[in-house]
Amino acid sequence: MxxxxxxxxxxxxxxxxxxxxxxxxxxxxxxxxxxxxxQPGYIRRELLMTHEGQWADLVYWNSYEEAMVAGEKFMSLPEAGPLESVMDVTTIQMFHFHQMAAFEAVPVK
Known part of the structure; x- marks a missing residue:
């Protein structure tokens, strides 16, 4: 695919x-x-947290290529300073998932 x-x-x-x-x-x-x-290709963003203090930042993109271009720009972004100052950078893990299928809710009768 x-x-x-x-x-x-x-x-x-x-x-x-x-x-x-x-x-x-x-x-x-x-x-x-x-x-x-x-940024080109940006759709939306969500910030999530578990009860144990693990955070997840989800960013939805139109394509992998647009996500990569934004990621390269982000590395030299002055606006990233406040974010980097609150994150434990030793714990950061980044993944990119391709949407393979989407399922909508089915109304209950």
């Missing part, structure tokens, strides 16, 4: 630095949102 022009979900798993509150971390992630929303 050719995944070249298929939607991609970028998953970044990480933990906050010791002593960083949930609100401070959320504010740190918002520092890049304006820039991110202007």
């Amino acid at each position: 050719n995944t070249k022009n298929m939607p991609v979900v970028e998953l970044v798993l990480f933990r906050a630095k010791a002593g960083v509150s949930q609100q401070t971390l959320i504010e740190g992630t918002q520092s890049i949102q304006m820039w991110l929303a202007q």
